[in-house]
Amino acid sequence: MIERALFLRKAVDIFTRSNQQDFNDYILSNKEWDQAEILLSILLPFKLVSDHLEQTTRPSIERVFWSYETMFNQVDTIETKLSAVDQRREPWIKELIISFDSLTRKLRDYYAKTHEAFVYADGVLLNLWIKAVLCKNPSWKEDT
Numbered sequence: 001m002i003e004r005a006l007f008l009r010k011a012v013d014i015f016t017r018s019n020q021q022d023f024n025d026y027i028l029s030n031k032e033w034d035q036a037e038i039l040l041s042i043l044l045p046f047k048l049v050s051d052h053l054e055q056t057t058r059p060s061i062e063r064v065f066w067s068y069e070t071m072f073n074q075v076d077t078i079e080t081k082l083s084a085v086d087q088r089r090e091p092w093i094k095e096l097i098i099s100f101d102s103l104t105r106k107l108r109d110y111y112a113k114t115h116e117a118f119v120y121a122d123g124v125l126l127n128l129w130i131k132a133v134l135c136k137n138p139s140w141k142e143d144t
Contacts, residue, residue, distance in 0.1 A: 061123040
């Protein structure tokens, strides 16, 4: 929904500003639009991975580790960007960091549960392409 709102930003602004009596509470400032863009940049990669895993057209158990690898890489990228932002200038970033930490903990909790079921690891081992690509990734250690 955020993606659609950002795509239609100009139309939403024109509509809400032209009907200020009815929609005054819904007029977004430039800062609020910027916040929506940042939220989209954080959440969209996770949505894409979820959508891919929820497909019903073909089984995708072997994609679970690949998906977690993608999401953890995204977490690292976002943490780097958030730590570079001047938090004194943007106080709402502090709240975003707290929420993002919660998201990261939840992701790690779910990832820890994949070690209980051997089907995920077996799926990776049986798909040669995924196995080759994942094993060459620098974040994977040889003993993994």
